[in-house]
Amino acid sequence: MWGGEELDLDAYLARIGYSGEIAADLATLRAVHRAHVESVPFENLDVALGRRVPLDVKSLQAKLVGRRRGGYCYEQNSLLAAALERIGFAVAGRGARNRTRGDALTPITHALLVVTVDGQPWLADAGFGWQGPLEPVPLTDGARVEQDGWVFDVRVERVGAEGVGVDRVGAEAEGVHVLRALRPEGWTDLYSFAPHALYPVDFELMNHYSSSHPRSRFIGQVVAHRPGAVVRRALVRDGLTSVGVDGAREERRVGPDELTDVLAEEFGIELDDEEAAGLVRVQRAYSAEV
Secondary structure, three states, X not given: OOXXXXXXXXXXXXXXXXXXXXXXXXXXXXXXXXXXXXXXXXXXXXHHOOOOOOOOHHHHHHHHHHOOOOEOHHHHHHHHHHHHHHXXXXXXXXXXXXXXOOOOOXXXXXXXXXXXXXXXXXXXXXXXXXXXXXXXXXXXXXXXXXXXXXXXXXXXXXXXXXOOOHHHHHHOOOOEEEXXXXXXXXXXXXXXXXXXXXXXXXXXXXXXXXXXXOOOOOOOOOEEEEEOOOEEEEEEOOEEEEEEOOOXXXXXXXXXXXXXXXXXXXXXXXXXXXXXXXXXXXXXXXXXXX
């Protein structure tokens, strides 16, 4: 399904720095997921450069493994799915609505995974950037996990539940799953998703919208995230934000002349000369608009 037979698993594991035991069990799932999240940065740089974003395993391996670049959710989770499938896990896709942008009903543009271990489904997501989980989260109503001080839970949204009104549920569907994060100000919804499976062809469709539609938030701007265990960092356009596990927050502006250094030093993204020059042009164009 996910092209796991085409993946060079040894090269992938070396890329994420994983040298432990390999088996289709929960310990391996947790360790591989965390190693991937901590090693492969979230970034949209090919989209910002106007390039096509292929999702076949060979292309993903060449970019994220061979070139040690990053990618956004479709790339990250397609590669993770191929690796988990190769190891022997049962993997399915899901499509989610981002809820970090207020109360507006957003389209289904986020891709995540559900991995089944010993009959238990786990939410696995290496592609939600700086706000996402470090390890899988049990996909059961009310499940709560703490990961190095970062707290997440999953709830099934139904009319009458705390904080859930008819309008919210009616806009989506009764029984959608919601991933939430605990912040100093309280619980924040990250995204919602229905329990039906998606497949690589569905990821392709969402990828086409996100990489080419003029209303996509990934077009015409630089985005890079790093969800670290102690500090999480996000670069969006010219704003660099760092958030500590204690809630401490720092923000600063990143000008075009320092963009490539910030991408390398803060996110571990190494660019060739053509990419660097192109992204500096994107950053200058944005700076000229504001």
